[in-house]
Amino acid sequence: MTDPQARFEQLIAKLRTSEYRLTPQRVELIRLIATSDGHPSASELYSQIRIQFPTMSLATVYKTLDLLKELGEVLEIGLRDDSHYDGNKPYPHPHLICMKCRKIMDGELELAVKNIVQEVEQSFGFQILKHQLDFYGLCPDCQKKKK
Amino acid sequence: MTDPQARFEQLIAKLRTSEYRLTPQRVELIRLIATSDGHPSASELYSQIRIQFPTMSLATVYKTLDLLKELGEVLEIGLRDDSHYDGNKPYPHPHLICMKCRKIMDGELELAVKNIVQEVEQSFGFQILKHQLDFYGLCPDCQKKKK
DNA sequence: CTAACTGCAAAAACTTTGCACTTTT
DNA sequence: AAAAGTGCAAAGTTTTTGCAGTTAG
Numbered sequence: 001m002t003d004p005q006a007r008f009e010q011l012i013a014k015l016r017t018s019e020y021r022l023t024p025q026r027v028e029l030i031r032l033i034a035t036s037d038g039h040p041s042a043s044e045l046y047s048q049i050r051i052q053f054p055t056m057s058l059a060t061v062y063k064t065l066d067l068l069k070e071l072g073e074v075l076e077i078g079l080r081d082d083s084h085y086d087g088n089k090p091y092p093h094p095h096l097i098c099m100k101c102r103k104i105m106d107g108e109l110e111l112a113v114k115n116i117v118q119e120v121e122q123s124f125g126f127q128i129l130k131h132q133l134d135f136y137g138l139c140p141d142c143q144k145k146k147k
Numbered sequence: 148m149t150d151p152q153a154r155f156e157q158l159i160a161k162l163r164t165s166e167y168r169l170t171p172q173r174v175e176l177i178r179l180i181a182t183s184d185g186h187p188s189a190s191e192l193y194s195q196i197r198i199q200f201p202t203m204s205l206a207t208v209y210k211t212l213d214l215l216k217e218l219g220e221v222l223e224i225g226l227r228d229d230s231h232y233d234g235n236k237p238y239p240h241p242h243l244i245c246m247k248c249r250k251i252m253d254g255e256l257e258l259a260v261k262n263i264v265q266e267v268e269q270s271f272g273f274q275i276l277k278h279q280l281d282f283y284g285l286c287p288d289c290q291k292k293k294k
Numbered sequence: 295c296t297a298a299c300t301g302c303a304a305a306a307a308c309t310t311t312g313c314a315c316t317t318t319t
Numbered sequence: 320a321a322a323a324g325t326g327c328a329a330a331g332t333t334t335t336t337g338c339a340g341t342t343a344g
Contacts, residue, residue, distance in 0.1 A: 020324095021323060023324060025324085025325070026324085055326070056325085057325070057326045057327070058326095059325080059327080059328095060325055060326070063324080
């Protein structure tokens, strides 16, 4: 995992070199998404930002997320209900979603993913460009509580 | 792949034994979803059904799909844009989605999936109950056309 | 006959868009 | 000063819901 502060500065630098403007709203959203170790949704980010910027609109949150998506610095995870965003690992990777507490964990499974992608390409002649691998179930904590 | 006619009769039988009513609208939707070898969306099913039942409403399509989902006879595939439904293999399995022609193929990868699920469970202590594995890329046909 | 189902229309939930105003550079 | 970004409100999508009328069993 990257250092949040370093990630924040990296994102700011990217916007600067890409000649995008650094508005306070953008900087704050970037700070949040770089600091967050989870997978916030647009409305979660919105609520957080409104603490510092009461005038911030949801539209701006989406516009900024779109911008970061275009830059390849944020990954959108589209679940059944609503989308969540990962600004720390902006490349496809598996997610483990707890069906009880709704927590989203990252699956560190590089080798296994590489293998299954390779198998898909070989078996079906598909050229895989990206993927979304979501595993739903019970996280360790919720399994304990259940007993 | 199951025989469409057999699958249709199987679904009808399930509704009958579950004491759900066999309305013409339901029977037609079931016929479509059993016959379809693809992964129709709600609105695609709606358009199809309106050929036979011009008064059919989208609400009824969704209500019927919900019913079939509850019965475990239809799998919902929630993509970024809209959901598609599979009435022939109503259990989680990988999908290969062509980013050019939007075609959805089934990935027959039982062993590979079993392995990766097992690895997730072991590595993270997660108890996996279901999954959604989507691979996006170019299908063989679109790769050829590209050249 | 009655409980279940349909269709309509309205609502819900999330995201996008247009435009006047404001701010970064 | 000019271009870019913000905020508001309206519109767009897909799915859900409530209810009066209709129909399968």
